[in-house]
Amino acid sequence: MYDYLLYGKDNYPVDRALGDAVMREARQARPSALANRAFMHRAIRYLAEEAGIRQFLDIGTGIPTEPNLHQVAQDVAPECRVVYVDNDPLVLAHARALMASTQQGRTAFISADMRDPESILADPALRDTLDLSRPVALSAIAVLHFVSDLTAARKILATLTDALAPGSHLVVSHATHDIDPKRASAAASVYQKSNATGWVTTRTHAEIATLFDGCELVPPGVVRVDAWRPDGLVEVGCKGRAWVYGGVGRLKGAAA
Ligand SMILES: C[S@@+](CC[C@H](N)C(=O)[O-])C[C@H]1O[C@@H](n2cnc3c(N)ncnc32)[C@H](O)[C@@H]1O
Structure with a gap:
């Protein structure tokens, strides 16, 4: 359904029907x-350009949509290494597209559920690809709203x-109901009623900001995603319309 919302090509009638139902409740x-x-x-x-990060662990990757995370990072520094994690078998089926790394870099895909983070850390593909004694950027982008309990x-x-090592960073984005609670709740209930997808729990800015506890926020902090360091290009048509907060933080105590 996310692929359909992104105007992608890897979606099915059930995704389109559900996406249209969500958009009828909230066209945002x-x-x-x-x-x-x-x-x-x-x-x-x-993270690659300004924070000098060369290793990425991406939780809840989604179906490949170019450019994928490794392509963005490797465009800055071809030696970047990326581990992707998702629990959807359909994403696994498309994982080959996520493996098209530069020769200097490396990518891996782990089929795992983030609700069992120990299994991600124990997966040999993680240790084969990333050196955990060096900084890593952990990203959980548009995925934590599938966990109903904030704790x-x-x-x-x-x-x-x-x-993760000193110098590591965290990237999170998360759906919110702050802007229009009634319509956001109606849209979320379309997910709730569907068997095809997970339960969505939208949260407030204050709740989402707690996900960065233990981090020093990179300016401008936790803001609506279209307002996070906008570059004047991609957010055309989306400006002021995103019901999603996002931010980047540097893990505190990080020495490097
Ligand atoms: C909305 S997509 C976000 C994709 C990408 N991170 C982005 O923001 O463009 C959410 C992804 O999270 C994955 N996901 C949901 N619950 C998960 C879980 N418990 N463990 C791992 N992945 C999960 C879904 O399969 C889906 O691919």
């Missing part, structure tokens, strides 16, 4: 998805970030 769903994807591009570019979502992040 599509600009939110587009602005979210553009946020991912700008945040990853920032559980925070625990997932804490378990993963605890394994």
Whole structure:
């Protein structure tokens, strides 16, 4: 359904029907998805270009949509290494497209559920691809709203970030109902009623900001994704319409 909202080609009638039903309740769903994807591009570019990050762990990757995270990072530095994680078998089926790394870099895909973060950390593909003694950017982009309990979502992040070295960063984006609670709730209930997808829990700015506890936020902090370091290009048509907050933080205590 996210692929349909992004005008992608890898979606099915059931995705389109559900996407249309969500958009009937909240037409901001599509600009939110587009602005979210553009946020991912700008945040990853920032991390590779300005923060000097060369290793990425991406939780809840989604179906490949070019440019994918590794393509953004490797465009800045071809040696970047990326581990993707998703629990959807359909994403696994498309994983080959996520493996098209530069020769200097490397990518891997782990089929795992983020609600079991220990299994991600224990996966040999993670250690084969990333050197956890060096900084990593952990990204959880538009995925934590599939975890209904905020404490559980925070625990997932804490378990993963605890394994990361000084200088590591966190990128999160998350759907919100702050802007129009009634319509956001109607749109979320379309997911709730569907068997085809997970339960969506939208949250407030204050709740989403707690996901960055233990981080020093990179300016401008946690903001609507279209307002995070806009580059004047990709957010055309989405400006001021994203019902998603996002931000980038640097793990505190990081020495490098
Ligand atoms: C809305 S897409 C976001 C894709 C990409 N991160 C982006 O923002 O462009 C959410 C993805 O999270 C994945 N996902 C949802 N729950 C998950 C879980 N418990 N473990 C791993 N992946 C999950 C879904 O399969 C889907 O591919």
